[in-house]
Amino acid sequence: MVGIHMAEALQVPYFRSFPMPMTRTRSFPHPFATPNHPKGRLYNDMTYVLFDHAVWRAIASRTNSFRRSTLGLPSTTYEKLEVWKIPYLYSFSPHIVPSPLDWLDWIHCTGYWFLDNPQTGWAPDAALKAFIEAPDSRPIVYIGFGSIIVSDPFEIIRVIVESVLLSNVRAIVSQGWSSRLHDKKQQEGANEATKKEAGAKKEGNQEEDILKKYPDTIFSVQSVPHDWLFPKIRAVVHHGGAGTTAAGLRAGRPTIIKPFFADQFFWGERVEEMGLGRCIKQLTVENLSAALRVVSTDENMLRVANQVGHKIRQETGVETAIQCIYRDLELAKARTMSSIQKTAKTNYVTSTSKKDGEDDQDWTLIEDAMSGSISPGSWKPAD
Template sequence: MFFTMPWTPTYAFPHPLARVPQSAGYWLSYILVDLLIWWGIRGHINNFRKNKLNLPPIAYFSTYHGSISHLPTGYMWSPHVVPKPNDWGPLVDVVGYCFYDLGSKYQPSEEFVEWILKGSPPIYIGFGSMPLEDSIKTTNIILEALKNTGQRGIIDRGWGDLGAHSNIPDDVFLLVDCPHDWLFPQCSAVVHHGGAGTTATGLKAGCPTTIVPFFGDQFFWGERIYQKGLGPSPIPVSQLTVESLSEAITFMLQPEVNSRAMEIAVSIQNEDGVGSAVDAFHRNLPAQLPLPTPPPSEKDEGPNPLQWFFIQIGRVCSLPCGS
């Protein structure tokens, strides 16, 4: 299995989809998140196995054991950004980032190239496919923060429609569809939503980073950036203001932050994430594939005490959602 965010239980940090304040709950957060997600999708998975793959259904606890700790897993991020926790065993590898090479085929417009060469490296600000409740308000916050800090900026329109209905000054460029691996090396710093791929590309380019998380693992990557000194504390989108964004830009432009970002960039550029991933895959292949033993049907498997406990937690957690 390969994934871009941690899913193997650890005491080092909480599950990316769980906001756990106390370290005592870190390990348990992986079990709870996994169980709740399974509870919502188990019917789809088992129907697919039965009707499309002609396989028996998965019984969660007897087959899956409540986590992926017993399964070979490769995590596709740099160990210089998030080192492998000490409590992850030999079945788990942190292989490094695996990048697409999109920038080598990109042909920017003459207008865009001229604008980039006209002044100092700009600040990139964009939130990709994230929705915005008020794109005009968010655009005005961005423009005012750039003005306050005296910086040129690139605003990526994205799915949130940033800049579409605003007067954009000459020192700000409104961009639509540009590969990040071409764009970020042109920038002095980046502000984005914190998706795993966008975060990786910014770090490889040596860009100090501010993450404005919306949901999911974006908060996790924001905290990792902050802990490494590669950017300020993440700013949840609901807390984005002219003041908070101005302070974040000022933080990123400090020479020591830029120096740390360049050091991480060199380390990432010297990694071979794809090669390490292939090596990990082959290393974990058994010499002979075992014949599958059909697991017991979920209908025949009564809940054991531990399973009963998690069922009750799942029901309580579902109450606020009206389930």
């Protein structure tokens, strides 16, 4: 959110990049406003208008204060920034989210940006290798929900264990979510620190105890590189973060997503729509075990996932992004200079009629919201 203002202060070209779509379109809703059921092109379009104006409304006052006091720039408005002209470099695969036809020419879907082998000193321990290579016909799945903080980590472990046992699979379980909760508990006030730490330790021991009850079926890890593990297993279960989703799809693995918030619902629905896996909104033994049986036995789903994975592995996302930067460099700088000129001109015209400290931001924002003018031309309902 700050980059655009710093670009104006430096008068340099400005690009934006994100691992999820944030540009207005009628093809699908804003990732933070994914409904339970499709609501149509009009709804999709409006989610971007509302989200952008809500965010600007929340940050406008502090942003303009930062511009004046730190960057030495006059106040601005959302419309004067000409956000719709900013070139975007979206770091996800066009095979997963094809570029909508209503995106402008400087909105690029480049393909994923993978950092291969980031943990160069990492090597699997003997126990993990033995678990993967064990002569067991049951397929192996990975289950991990990243750094999500949950209220009851023991309940999640219980659901996972029971679901795995019911599904005739083996599982490598990453417990990142519960350790984050324990860390949070241990940072509370000094008077409660001892009690909270003891409670976290007890809860942690309960989780380890239930996992260790089935050593031939469940293997617990704190973390493991996805690019190493995913190609060696049958399917992945996770929270639907953009990076984990990309890693699983690149490996050609059927995917189960249990979204918790934000864009995770968007990726979960995308995976299910493409026939690459399942999206389960409620984490229950019934839902998870049913999804595990599907991803571990459906050969057609595995075939489709492998085909998509092959396409993703052929992409050159980083190189494509670099080419797009060179192609749109002058356009990006022109937007920066146009925004500077509009802001300077407006402030010059209004400076003689405004009282000291008065800011026209609120009035401009209301006018913009009513007209929906955040892209070229007036907003119109879907056909």
